[in-house]
Structures are given as C-alpha cells and as structure tokens.
Amino acid sequence: MDDAIYKKVAKVLDTMPNGFSATESGVEIKLLKKIFTPEQAELFCNLRLTFETVEEIAQRTGRPLEGLKERLISMAKSGQLFMIKLGRTRYFKMLPWVFGIYEFQLGRLDRELAELNEEYRPVFGRQFFSATPQLMQVLPIEEQISEKEEPLPYEKVSSVIENGQSFLVNDCICKKEQDLLDKPCDRPLQVCLAIAPIPGIFDNSPLGRVISKSEAYELMKKTEEEGLVHLSGNVQYGPFYICNCCKCCCGVLRSINELGIPAAEVVNAHYYAEIDPDKCISCGLCLDERCQVGAIEEGEDAYRIIHDRCIGCGLCITTCPAEAVRLVHKGKEELVTPPATEEAWFEERGRKRGVDFSAYK
Ligand code: SF4
Ligand code: SF4
Ligand code: SF4
CATH class of the missing domain: 1.10.10 (Arc Repressor Mutant, subunit A)
Structure with a gap:
C-alpha cells in the first residue's frame, strides 16, 4: 500500500x-x-x-x-x-x-x-519532552500541602474536580498496553479520570464509566493509597483530566525512569519533598514502595530526597511512619506558571517548537 x-x-x-x-x-x-x-x-x-x-x-x-x-x-x-x-x-x-x-x-x-x-x-x-510547556503538571496529595506554602488553585486536585460537572473514569491505556506486552501491573486499572464543565456530556460515552463528583474524590483517595501520581493538564484553567500514574506503565513517568529525561523537562512540578534527617528512622518505605520516579536515596543516617528528580507528588509522605517528610513549594526561580488555557498551551508550545499550525486553527 x-x-x-x-x-x-x-x-x-x-x-x-x-x-x-x-x-x-x-x-x-x-x-x-x-x-x-x-x-x-x-x-x-x-x-x-x-x-x-x-x-x-x-x-x-x-x-x-x-x-x-x-x-x-x-x-x-x-x-x-x-x-x-x-x-x-x-x-x-x-x-x-x-x-x-x-x-x-x-x-x-x-x-x-x-x-x-x-x-x-x-x-x-x-x-516530545524536549519542548515546553510540558504536557502535564503534577497535582500533589492535597492534604499534604500546608496552607503556609500558599498553594495556587491550579495546584489543587479539588480545584480541578470542582470545575467539573461531568466525570468519567476509564481504564488506563498505559497499563492496558503493558498488560498486552506481558508486563501486567498490580495496581488498579480503572483510574483515568476525565472531567468536563458541561453536565451529562459523558452520558453516551462508548467507553468508561460515568461517576459522580463524590466518586471522583473517592477515586483520588484510592489512587493515593495505591501509590499513583496525579498528573493533570499543564494549564491553569480547565484541565480536563487527572491521570493516576505508576512508574512501570505510565509513558510519562517511564520517560524519567527509563529514558533518563530530567524530571523537570517531563512534567511541571510545583513542589518538592524534604526529609527531616532528625526524624527519619531509615525504614526505606518511601523509596521502596512509594516514590514512582526514584527520587529518594539512602544516606548514612537518614534517607535523602534527590531534589532534581522529585516531582512533589507527596506519595512518600502519607506512609512515612516517622512523619519525617513534608512538601515544600518551589521558589520563584524554579516555579513555572502553566499557560492559562489549552489554547494558550498550543500557542506557546507551537511557538517554542517553531511550527506554524495556523492552517489547523
Ligand atoms: S498517563 Fe498515567 S494514568 Fe494516564 S494512561 Fe498513562 S499511566 Fe495511565
Ligand atoms: S519512610 Fe520516612 S522514616 Fe522511612 S526512610 Fe522514608 S523518610 Fe525515613
Ligand atoms: S520523593 Fe518521590 S514520592 Fe516523594 S514527593 Fe518526590 S517524587 Fe513524590
């Protein structure tokens, strides 16, 4: 052909x-x-x-x-x-x-x-990851963001969900793909949340399951317990999905883990974690079971965060038996404000990639 x-x-x-x-x-x-x-x-x-x-x-x-x-x-x-x-x-x-x-x-x-x-x-x-803005931003576990860190609305799971009027949960295609390649994942499969600002928009969707707003919150809780990273569209207003991602399947996280692309080029992260060496009891749980991007290493007396790898998801915090970890908002010199909307994202990325897509607008 x-x-x-x-x-x-x-x-x-x-x-x-x-x-x-x-x-x-x-x-x-x-x-x-x-x-x-x-x-x-x-x-x-x-x-x-x-x-x-x-x-x-x-x-x-x-x-x-x-x-x-x-x-x-x-x-x-x-x-x-x-x-x-x-x-x-x-x-x-x-x-x-x-x-x-x-x-x-x-x-x-x-x-x-x-x-x-x-x-x-x-x-x-x-x-894909050599150009900015990145496709996705990390939404940390919201309860782990201290109000002192002055979180912005687009950094919060609740803001993204509250902007929605329709919710649909789908199977995760990355996990499904790995399963077909004989590398099954033991984490839950139905974790991809689509969000729309219009009521009833997913009612006739051939794929997925329509859920309520409270079920969307429950899904977030469950994925946090399972050790999945919340990734959403890298825009300030109207991201229309929250992916919940693991290190073994997710095409985005695997680019950090397997292709060695710097985390900051792959996702837009607004926070990083810090371990208090005086509290850490070196149990290793954060590294062995929670972190999806290998951003923690064993030190002599305590575990340490590898700052450049940390994507500030907060997963290592919720299971730390010594309450030794906290999330810190990045400073001005490191923070990157996402484009305002999806249209602005297209414009900025098109400009940075040097492509003229005016024929498709
Ligand atoms: S990006 Fe993450 S949640 Fe979304 S499909 Fe891939 S692994 Fe699944
Ligand atoms: S889970 Fe907590 S106590 Fe255990 S190694 Fe990590 S930071 Fe230290
Ligand atoms: S160290 Fe790992 S688990 Fe902890 S916040 Fe950073 S990326 Fe997330």
Whole structure:
C-alpha cells in the first residue's frame, strides 16, 4: 500500500504543537496504518484543532455533505478525532497524537498496536519532552500541602474536580498496553479520570464509566493509597483530566525512569519533598514502595530526597511512619506558571517548537 497519505498524516501531526517525530525505522507510519484507513487519513488531514459542525467542515473543504456525518461519527468512535454532542448538534475536531489519538485507542488496543507504540515510544518521548510547556503538571496529595506554602488553585486536585460537572473514569491505556506486552501491573486499572464543565456530556460515552463528583474524590483517595501520581493538564484553567500514574506503565513517568529525561523537562512540578534527617528512622518505605520516579536515596543516617528528580507528588509522605517528610513549594526561580488555557498551551508550545499550525486553527 502506498504510504503517501500516511506520511501526510504524520506531517500534519508533527505540525501540531504536540509533535509526532519521524523515525528511521518508519514505525510511526506503521502505527498510522494500523489506526487509519487511507480514506480516514485523508479526512483527518482536512480537520482542524477547533470544533466544527459537519456542515462547516463540508463547506470549508468542499466535501459533499452526504455521508460525511456518518464517516466523522465512525472516526470518532475509532478514536481518530474528537466529537462532542451539545443538544442535537455534533461538533468534531482533530486530535494530536498525545494527548489524543493514542489515548483514544483504548477500545482498539491489541498486541500489535501495543508493540508498535512501545517501539515508537523512545524516539517520540525524546522529541516530545524536549519542548515546553510540558504536557502535564503534577497535582500533589492535597492534604499534604500546608496552607503556609500558599498553594495556587491550579495546584489543587479539588480545584480541578470542582470545575467539573461531568466525570468519567476509564481504564488506563498505559497499563492496558503493558498488560498486552506481558508486563501486567498490580495496581488498579480503572483510574483515568476525565472531567468536563458541561453536565451529562459523558452520558453516551462508548467507553468508561460515568461517576459522580463524590466518586471522583473517592477515586483520588484510592489512587493515593495505591501509590499513583496525579498528573493533570499543564494549564491553569480547565484541565480536563487527572491521570493516576505508576512508574512501570505510565509513558510519562517511564520517560524519567527509563529514558533518563530530567524530571523537570517531563512534567511541571510545583513542589518538592524534604526529609527531616532528625526524624527519619531509615525504614526505606518511601523509596521502596512509594516514590514512582526514584527520587529518594539512602544516606548514612537518614534517607535523602534527590531534589532534581522529585516531582512533589507527596506519595512518600502519607506512609512515612516517622512523619519525617513534608512538601515544600518551589521558589520563584524554579516555579513555572502553566499557560492559562489549552489554547494558550498550543500557542506557546507551537511557538517554542517553531511550527506554524495556523492552517489547523
Ligand atoms: S498517563 Fe498515567 S494514568 Fe494516564 S494512561 Fe498513562 S499511566 Fe495511565
Ligand atoms: S519512610 Fe520516612 S522514616 Fe522511612 S526512610 Fe522514608 S523518610 Fe525515613
Ligand atoms: S520523593 Fe518521590 S514520592 Fe516523594 S514527593 Fe518526590 S517524587 Fe513524590
């Protein structure tokens, strides 16, 4: 089969602020072939990153209206684009590779797709995390943030949840992928929380389980107990998800652990942990069972935080038997304010990557 249309999709995706780097092996083209038919790939290239109705897409692209809606709905169901329905009207938009098409393959993920993505991950990860702003920010365990540290609203799990009116919990695609690769994870699978500011928006979702706000809070509690890191969109207003991530499966945390990319390039962290050496009893629990990024080391008389690796998640604090750990807000010279909104994130990242994506706005 001719690869031209898939090379075109790859180029479009790499023109997005998120990026989609080329490899020498061409594995990214194999991934696209697995996900799109040539016709779907062609239609994908005609879409934009902003919502449009089917009539607007037909008018702008000169495509016949007949059958277009059905094709777009079918592509949305296959995780190739994003669709919302408000009242009786459906709106469609293009998705970047990550966060986007890859995560939306949850219902289609099989061993072949998992293997292709695993092969692509190192090349993609090195390119993806070489640009800022980072995709995700760390939300610490909220009870562990002292009011003295003056937390900002976007640093709090409760602010993100309180902004939502609809909640959907999905299986974690990273864990599902590792399971297909015979590396099962013993932590809970259904931990990816999607959040929307519109009531009832997830009611017809083909994937996941609609939950209430109080269940969303319970999910956060449970994932904290299980030792999962809360990661959310790196924006101040309106992050639409909270991922709950482990070191063995999460594509983001694995980039720190396995690719050796500095933590500060991978996620935006607003806090770091400190261990009081006078209180630490050197039990090792924080390092052995809680920290997901290897940010703790054994010292002569007490355990120590490796400052540059710590992402300030707070997981090491809740189980410390000596109450020796606390979270500290980063100083002005280290803190990075997230872009205000998703649109601002796209603009800033597009500028920093030097890509012109104006044709897709
Ligand atoms: S980013 Fe984390 S929670 Fe989200 S899908 Fe990956 S491992 Fe799961
Ligand atoms: S869990 Fe607490 S007491 Fe144990 S090593 Fe870590 S900091 Fe020290
Ligand atoms: S040391 Fe590890 S577990 Fe503790 S806050 Fe830092 S990243 Fe989280």
